[in-house]
Amino acid sequence: MSNKIVLTRLYNLILPYKYQFMMAMFAALAVAGLSAAQAYMVKPLLDKIFFEKNTFYLAVLPFALVALFTVKGFFYSLYYYLLEKVGHTVIRILRIMLFNHIHMQSLSFFHKTSTGELISRIVNDISLIQGTITTVVVGLLRDFFQVIFLLVVIFAMNxxxxxxxxxxxxxxxxxxxxxxxxxxxxxxxxxxxxxxxxxxxxxxxxxxxxxxxxxxxxxxxxxxxxxxxxxxxxxxxxxxxxxxxxxxxxxxxxxxxxxxxxxxxxxxxxxxATPGTFFSFLAALIMIYEPIKGVSKINSTVQQGFAAAIRVFTLLDHPAEITSKPGAPDLPIFKQEIKIKDLQFNYDEDIPILKNINLTVPAGEILAIVGPSGSGKSTLANLIPRFFDIQHGSILIDNMDIRDVNLKSLRDQVSVVTQQTILFNDTISHNIAYGSKEQSEKEIRDAAHAAYALQFIEQLHEGFDTVIGESGVRLSGGERQRLSIARALLKNAPILILDEATSALDTESEREVQKALENLMKNRTTFVIAHRLSTIKNADRIIVIKDGRIVEEGTHDKLLALGGEYKALYSLQFQV
Ligand SMILES: Nc1ncnc2c1ncn2[C@@H]1O[C@H](COP(=O)(O)OP(=O)(O)OP(=O)(O)O)[C@@H](O)[C@H]1O
Ligand SMILES: [Mg+2]
CATH class of the missing domain: 1.10.287 (Helix Hairpins)
Known part of the structure; x- marks a missing residue:
């Protein structure tokens, strides 16, 4: 990215505030002019008062000096304040732009970019840009004017x-x-x-x-x-x-x-020449010297600011990989079936993770997905809310390709409860209401109740207003799971993706989570990646995925009788 492009883009950011910016520049001009006037005043001060011993000048000059400093001070405040305001406004807007842009990125972007790097972009780099805009752009202008005016003074003197x-x-x-x-x-x-x-x-x-x-x-x-x-x-x-x-x-x-x-x-x-001329000259010269000394600092600030701006703009230019097509229609409320046709998918590498997946799931079905670790179960589940785009085949919801509908309308109809429970450092009620339109106290309470979370929440000191710590560290594993189940219950989406946690909970906790899940699955179309025998037995149908393919399909009893992959998995995972 060339310096010119960086400058143009920075300029475009400042453009909406051009009047404030111009006013700041005008005030800077006034400050520079008044500084030159200060240097100029040394001449009458010395010549008239100290050499000619003129009492009129003695009476007037001190007042003139105070007036000069006061007016200069006023313009300085104006210039400084306006400039900071423009600079920090731009920074605020740029931060929001960057934050929103980052959240428009697909999941694979987050897999590829480290959290620390993204935080550093939003926090550090943008501060560096602000330094460039305020200290430099107008600092430089003020100093430039000041040097020009002072040059006029020294040439006028001698x-x-x-x-x-x-x-x-x-x-x-x-x-x-x-x-x-x-x-x-x-x-x-x-x-x-x-x-x-x-x-x-x-x-x-x-x-x-x-x-x-x-x-x-x-x-x-x-x-x-x-x-x-x-x-x-x-x-x-x-x-x-x-x-x-x-x-x-x-x-x-x-x-x-x-x-x-x-x-x-x-x-x-x-x-x-008079002594006054000489000292006035000297004063102006010393004042010229100051901004010149500042140039080295300004130079390094500009270098840092430009490097930061390039990093920020590059990130802003990173295209969002998964977006709605322009004018894409909303997905109507899901009624009939989800159909997966000839699906093939791989992450960045060319090795296909899922191959030849064909699957039809009628509304209301509970479909259990089982298979060895790393076989592609979570990957398949993540494709339904379009967290990733597939390379081949299609996913249709009520005969509409999910790539052709508005992304928000699709994701509004899918609840995802993941392997890792994701909670925010906020109150319990905000965590449950996250992403839901209905947020009345009663509904949050009902959701907590159905998720078997009410009992432990009520035992907490501040109940629903308890802040649970980063990622919910102040809760047990089972409590965290029940909170994320309550969240999905409140969202009340017709399609449910459930990636059961593999970690074993103690039997009491396990039973409560299990009952909460049963409540959650009621009246929904569910894809459940099942690790619990009870979930599998409750499912209407089971598919077995191995090496990215569906290798077996049927009910628990039928698959057991088949004596194949499912039987092997079953005896490995559930037989004591
Ligand atoms: N973001 C990613 N980028 C690249 N490869 C990935 C990514 N996520 C998963 N994989 C790979 O895809 C394959 C399938 O992973 P997936 O998470 O779907 O397995 P799984 O069946 O859910 O396993 P588990 O039962 O252990 O959760 C694995 O080989 C994994 O290494
Ligand atoms: Mg998984």
Whole structure:
């Protein structure tokens, strides 16, 4: 992505706020002009008051000075505030855009991209862009105006001296050029090392139970220390360059200053200039020097901001793989049958995970899917709500291809209860009501009741208002499962995808989860990936998947009598 494209896109983001932006620029212009006026005022101050001993000027100038500072202060506030406002507004909007865009991505995108990376895009990179917009865009403009105005002042004071100093100003900027490249390199390294520090923190904290169980505290501590050391080294390199750059600039500036004093002093002694002119000139020169020193910092901020903007825009350009076709109709309420025809599916690699799947499931049927681990059961279930698109064949719901209907209308009709229960760090009632339109207290309570969750919820200190911790860590496994069952009950979608957890619960918990599931399956068309014998026996039909194919199909009794794959699985999993 070229710098020009990045700039155009940033510009387009600012465009809606152009009036505020222009006002900020106008205020910046005023600040710059008033700074030049301050330098100019040194001349009457010295010449009239200190040399001519003029009492009128003595009475007026102090007031003029206060007035100047006050007006400048007003414009400064205006400029600073408006600029921050525009910058942070853009950042807020960009964050929301990025967040929404990430959530439009298909599941495979999330499988390929790490959480830490996405968080870093939304949090760190966007802050870096904000730095570019506010500090740089207008900081640079203000400094630019200021330099121009001050140049006018020094030329007005003494053009010969002005020419002499114009020769020295660029020389003072030499260290900036010299160190610029090194700064960029070091700052990129600091960024990378910081990202690695965060990822170690993230990993080791989320993995705390494993760290403890395997007593890896020392190992993690060493890993972290090494990484923090790498960051320290990069930071110190940066500090080293800075510690040299600054005095180097001062020394070159000092030499220039000495020359100017020598030359200026000669002019004053010869009577070609007044002391006021000379000091006014000097004040302006010192003020010009400040923004020039700032250039190196602005340069590194721009470099970082651009790199961040490229990362953010690239992510924003990542197409959402699974979307509704334009104008796709809504899927009518499901009534008749789900038909899978000649389905073939693979993830990224070319190895097919599911092959030649043909299956018709009439409304109201409970279909159990069984098969060895890794055979493709969860994959098949994930295709019905179109979490992935298939490579060959079709999935029809009431004779409409799921790729031809509006995605939201499809997913509204499918409830998914997954192998891993996914809960949010929020209250129990918000977790149950997640994704449902009906959110009245009674309905949430009824859902909890039908999911056999009411009893344990009521025993909690704050009942339905209890916050359950990240991923529901403050609940037991069985309680978590019953909460996600309650959520699916409340959503009340006609199609249910149930990926039973393999982890065995204790018998009491197991029985409650089982009863909750029975309530959930009532009056629904259910695809259940079954690990429990009771679920399998309750199913209307069982399919056995092996290596991505349906190898057997029928009722429990029929399949047992067949003496094939199902019989083998059955004796492996359920026979004591
Ligand atoms: N996101 C993914 N990207 C690539 N391959 C995947 C992905 N998810 C699963 N697979 C692969 O697809 C195959 C089928 O996985 P799937 O999760 O459907 O198995 P399963 O039958 O549900 O197994 P289990 O009973 O253990 O849950 C496995 O070989 C797995 O490695
Ligand atoms: Mg699975």
């Amino acid at each position: 053009w010969k001296l002005a020419l002499l100093s114009l020769f020295f100003l660029p020389a003072a900027a030499l260290p900036i050029v010299k160190f610029g490249k090194a700064f960029r390199r070091v700052s990129t390294r600091i960024q990378e090392e910081t990202a690695d520090v965060s990822s170690i923190i993230h990993e080791s904290i989320t993995g705390a139970p494993v760290v403890k169980a395997f007593t890896m505290e020392k190992y993690e501590s060493d890993r972290f220390s090494a990484q923090v050391m790498a960051l320290f080294k990069a930071t110190m390199k940066n500090a080293k360059y800075r510690s040299i750059q600054h005095p180097l600039m001062e020394i070159i500036g000092g030499i220039g200053m000495a020359m100017i004093i020598w030359f200026g002093g000669k002019e004053v002694i010869a009577g070609n």
